[in-house]
Amino acid sequence: MNQPIGVFDSGYGGLTVLREIVRKLPQYDYVYLGDNARTPYGPRSFDTVYQYTLECVRHLFDRGCRLVVLACNTASAKALRNIQQLDLPVLAPGPSGPSRRVLGVIRPTTEVIGHYSRSGHVGILATRGTVTSGSYPVEIEKFFPGLRVYQEACPMWVPLVENGEYASAGADYFIRQHIDRLLGPAENIDTLLLACTHYPLLFDKIRQFTPAGTTILTQGGIVADRLADYLDRHPEIDVQCSRGGERVFLTTDSTEDFDRQAAVFYGEPVRSAHLSL
Structure with a gap:
């Protein structure tokens, strides 16, 4: 029986994580599920996000996945x-x-973020839902209790990316606005975490408006490294994950739209199948 590793996201952003996972661990089979019909998750309540996510995890289990990455x-x-x-x-x-x-993607990032900061001050750029949850300050406190954490919700950034405006001059205002809000009261921040998987597409713009010497972290490579470590430490799970190099892409919305957008996030052409939940 095929037992792929499942990768779930509310839309396209998780493809930036899958891209790095595949680069690090190409031998495994993967199923990517994007719940595009119900995105964005960010403004939704905890209960709604929980129910939607659980539905998608159950489907990935039904497809044979022994391990699912949110x-x-x-x-x-x-x-x-x-x-x-x-x-x-x-x-x-x-x-x-x-x-x-x-x-998930929060724990792997918070386990290492303190190693990148010299000043002990880090900034989190994320969706409003992630910021409101308080997950990053809580998890970072467990691993780096002396680290000062500042957060900024960037509600316009995901729409900019999904509407293909991530490299346009029109994006400059919204990028600069949130970076200035984050860095203004906290000049000692020397490390920024892009805590949304859409944000790597804005990396060049963010770098443009960030002081020289600031470390900007994206999550894909970190999650891929931590997943490899997890599989090494849990051979009972690793042995159940099939290795055929197969990639399957599922979307709950239009496959035509998904394939067009997904190619931007994943970095190569994608052919998806529709899933009804």
Whole structure:
């Protein structure tokens, strides 16, 4: 039976994470599921994000996935803990814990972010839902209790990316606005985390309006490295993940629209299938 690694996102952004995972671990099979019909997740309530995410995780389990990565900061912030604590013991019971696993993108990032900062001051650029959840300050405190964390919600950035305006002159105002709001009261920030998987497409613009010497972190490479480490430490999960180099892409919305946009995020042509939930 094919047992791919599942990668879930509310839309396209998770493809920037999948791209780096595939680059790091090309031997595995992967299924990517984008819930484009119900995106964006950011403004939705915790309960709604939890229910939507759980539906998608269940579908990936039904397709044989033993391991699912929530490549979405909002889903990781609002749904991951409930799924891990409440649902996995029921959906995938095992003799020594759940036989299937669901991971997010927040924990891998917060485990390493403090290593990049010299000043001890870091900034988080994210969607409003992720900022409101408080997940990043809480998780960073566990690993780097002395680190000062500043957050800025950037509600216009995802629409800029999804409407193809991420490299346009029109994006400059919104990029500069949020960077100035974040850095203005906290001049000691020397490390910025792009805590939304859409934001890597804005990297060049963000660099343009960020002081020289500032470290700008994207999540794809970090998550890929931590996933490789996780599989090394959990051979009981690793051995169940099939290795055929197969890539499957699913969307809950138009496949034509998905394929066109996905190619930008993934970096190569994509052919998807429609999924009804």
